[in-house]
Amino acid sequence: MAEEVAKPEDLAQVDYRPPAKDWRDPAVEFRKGVFCYSAAPKHLQYLGLPNPRPWHPSDADWKLPADWKRIILEGMKERLDRFRSFRLFMDICVRCGACADKCHFYIGSGDPKNMPVMRAELMRSVYRRYFTPAGRILGPLAGGRELTEDVIKEWFYYFYQCTECRRCSVFCPFGIDTAEVTMMGRELLNLVGCNINWILEPVANCQRTGNHLGIQPHAFKDAIDFLVDELAEITGVRVEAPINRKGAEILYVIPSAETFGTPHYYTLLGTLLLFHAIGLDYTLSAYASEGGNFGLFTSHEMMKRLNAKIYAEARRLGVKWILGGECGHMWRVVHQYMDTMNGPADFLEEPVSPVTGTRFPHARSTKMVHICEFTADLIHNGRLRLDPRRNDHWVATFHDSCNPARSMGLIEEPRFILRSVCRRFHEMPENTIKERTFCCGSGAGLGTDENFEMRMRGGFPRANAVKHVRDRFGVNLVACVCAIDKATLPPLLEYWVPGMHVAGVHELLGNALVVEGENERSTDLRGEPTGAAGASAGPQPEGARE
Amino acid sequence: MAEADRGLAPLTRALAARKDAIVAGWLSRTLESYPERNRRFLLQERDAFRNPAGHAFREALPALLDELLGAMDCARIEALLDGIVRIRAVQDFTAGQAVAFVFLLKKVIRDELRRPAHTAFFPSGGEDKGEGEGLAAVEGRIDEMALLAFDLFMRCRERVYEIKAAAAGRRTFLLDRMQARRP
Ligand code: SF4
Ligand code: SF4
Numbered sequence: 001m002a003e004e005v006a007k008p009e010d011l012a013q014v015d016y017r018p019p020a021k022d023w024r025d026p027a028v029e030f031r032k033g034v035f036c037y038s039a040a041p042k043h044l045q046y047l048g049l050p051n052p053r054p055w056h057p058s059d060a061d062w063k064l065p066a067d068w069k070r071i072i073l074e075g076m077k078e079r080l081d082r083f084r085s086f087r088l089f090m091d092i093c094v095r096c097g098a099c100a101d102k103c104h105f106y107i108g109s110g111d112p113k114n115m116p117v118m119r120a121e122l123m124r125s126v127y128r129r130y131f132t133p134a135g136r137i138l139g140p141l142a143g144g145r146e147l148t149e150d151v152i153k154e155w156f157y158y159f160y161q162c163t164e165c166r167r168c169s170v171f172c173p174f175g176i177d178t179a180e181v182t183m184m185g186r187e188l189l190n191l192v193g194c195n196i197n198w199i200l201e202p203v204a205n206c207q208r209t210g211n212h213l214g215i216q217p218h219a220f221k222d223a224i225d226f227l228v229d230e231l232a233e234i235t236g237v238r239v240e241a242p243i244n245r246k247g248a249e250i251l252y253v254i255p256s257a258e259t260f261g262t263p264h265y266y267t268l269l270g271t272l273l274l275f276h277a278i279g280l281d282y283t284l285s286a287y288a289s290e291g292g293n294f295g296l297f298t299s300h301e302m303m304k305r306l307n308a309k310i311y312a313e314a315r316r317l318g319v320k321w322i323l324g325g326e327c328g329h330m331w332r333v334v335h336q337y338m339d340t341m342n343g344p345a346d347f348l349e350e351p352v353s354p355v356t357g358t359r360f361p362h363a364r365s366t367k368m369v370h371i372c373e374f375t376a377d378l379i380h381n382g383r384l385r386l387d388p389r390r391n392d393h394w395v396a397t398f399h400d401s402c403n404p405a406r407s408m409g410l411i412e413e414p415r416f417i418l419r420s421v422c423r424r425f426h427e428m429p430e431n432t433i434k435e436r437t438f439c440c441g442s443g444a445g446l447g448t449d450e451n452f453e454m455r456m457r458g459g460f461p462r463a464n465a466v467k468h469v470r471d472r473f474g475v476n477l478v479a480c481v482c483a484i485d486k487a488t489l490p491p492l493l494e495y496w497v498p499g500m501h502v503a504g505v506h507e508l509l510g511n512a513l514v515v516e517g518e519n520e521r522s523t524d525l526r527g528e529p530t531g532a533a534g535a536s537a538g539p540q541p542e543g544a545r546e
Numbered sequence: 547m548a549e550a551d552r553g554l555a556p557l558t559r560a561l562a563a564r565k566d567a568i569v570a571g572w573l574s575r576t577l578e579s580y581p582e583r584n585r586r587f588l589l590q591e592r593d594a595f596r597n598p599a600g601h602a603f604r605e606a607l608p609a610l611l612d613e614l615l616g617a618m619d620c621a622r623i624e625a626l627l628d629g630i631v632r633i634r635a636v637q638d639f640t641a642g643q644a645v646a647f648v649f650l651l652k653k654v655i656r657d658e659l660r661r662p663a664h665t666a667f668f669p670s671g672g673e674d675k676g677e678g679e680g681l682a683a684v685e686g687r688i689d690e691m692a693l694l695a696f697d698l699f700m701r702c703r704e705r706v707y708e709i710k711a712a713a714a715g716r717r718t719f720l721l722d723r724m725q726a727r728r729p
Contacts, residue, residue: 262719
């Protein structure tokens, strides 16, 4: 008996080594916590999408349509003909590997199929097999792969494990944008009814009521009214918050989360206070009550449909131009697709700030300006009275949200605002911000609870940089300009960097903003005591004008 | 404790002299739990922000070995283990796989002691019973570390559930607030 006792070193008999696998094998294991659930059939029906049925990704049978293979291959052909970029991205990758270790999902999970080059290869191998002469004849020898049901499952697994953040594209010498490959992958999956609920429910709601949660006009108004009351309580200033007001100069479009979630809500408090301070002639819309466009994560057609509602409202209300709030992917849609999809918006005017007279010629075609561009211009021209000491309880850093940073180049404006309203601001390391920012790990429709572990993996590189500035500079607040970030950074940081707070840039602006007729402010917009009380007056940062 | 630590000092001195080799062995065995293609990256990319997981291992393992051969300061060990376990608790591992890296150190140390230089501490060369008392003490310490790692793993998993619940609350923030303030 004694002889049979294992040696102590062998007691850890758990097999901790992963099996060696050929990447061409498409089999994936749907482990709880790392994939998103399928969309409920009623949403597909409402949107007129194919193959509505109850199914679950962990089922063996996905109930694909009988001719699923033909549908996918025809869909692929159509898109290869229609989108030159797609064909280019399929053809020109030289597998140099420059993108390989740049994806936050790869860094956080260690799964080689999360290398951008491999993610695209999952599609490219099928492209080679069916759409190139060499692949048709030589098959695997030319890097081709048969399209099987397992490949569909693998696509679903990995294309819903990409946040379409475009970080990889920054490092590719050819500018290959794997996010676009993911978008094609998801479009194709949608053709056979393989989509996720966390995307399609908001899409269906958005089409019906104009926003992700399906908030109806009376509830939207109720929330805004409540907010106006609260703002009056905190600041002593009662602001106007017009909804659906025809003839206003500007339509202001927010991410709807600002009317129900925290910390988003405080961003809207700050923004409405700003509009009051400068006497802006604007209106909200109860239908264009969502900047977010989950159509971007579904298909080009769906993205176009949802984007159109903003312009339809601008036309109906007769405004001159559109101001957009702290939304993430809304800006990607506006900057990269709106003009060819629904533009040019000729019925609107080229945006001009009514306060400073500054023209925004880059928005000549879309007629839509980012709130940070607008506010930075106000500060630059000395039109705001700011008391940054009111943010002395915060030591802030700025997380560049992927879409504003990489898809519209909004890099300096939010920083300029933050430095003007907050005296303690520290950047995260250079290779984790600006164009090279790390994604929150939950974008592109993946921010759902059932996918929590994958989100923690994907957000790890971001959180790691936050931890660094906390340890080094005592940072206690991550500012950002994206509604998805505001929803997903708090749980991410609670896991990796407990005690960290998250806020919108315009919340901090609202704290610092000195408004005529206001109370002596003893709290910030959250109702927390401000830092001003005990803080000594230090030198004013550049850009702050009192 | 004193009883358990009998014969420890000479052995830990000998192991401390070979620290770099032991850490290297421990690191490479630990990384075997990741796919082959990923291992090279974890090992070679030195930038702490591009490769936070690899960095965490590189920082924590040598410091853990120092504790093992030194003071065994529980709070410090916990902080060091946390840097690794927090990562592995959300990766594709079972609880056992996630903390197995601690046990792997036993194997690395025994392999080290099989070298001829150490016959004094490990006369049997690991083939049968009769190893020096020091080794039993070191392995006892490794077991303590493993238990701590397991506790940390469980805490991480509990955190995941708590965090999910808190996130749900943030989504209904305004509704709850309106109900509370406008009865
Ligand atoms: S960097 Fe570009 S060319 Fe190089 S492997 Fe990645 S996608 Fe291909
Ligand atoms: S777009 Fe972002 S998530 Fe997708 S492969 Fe590239 S880096 Fe990864």
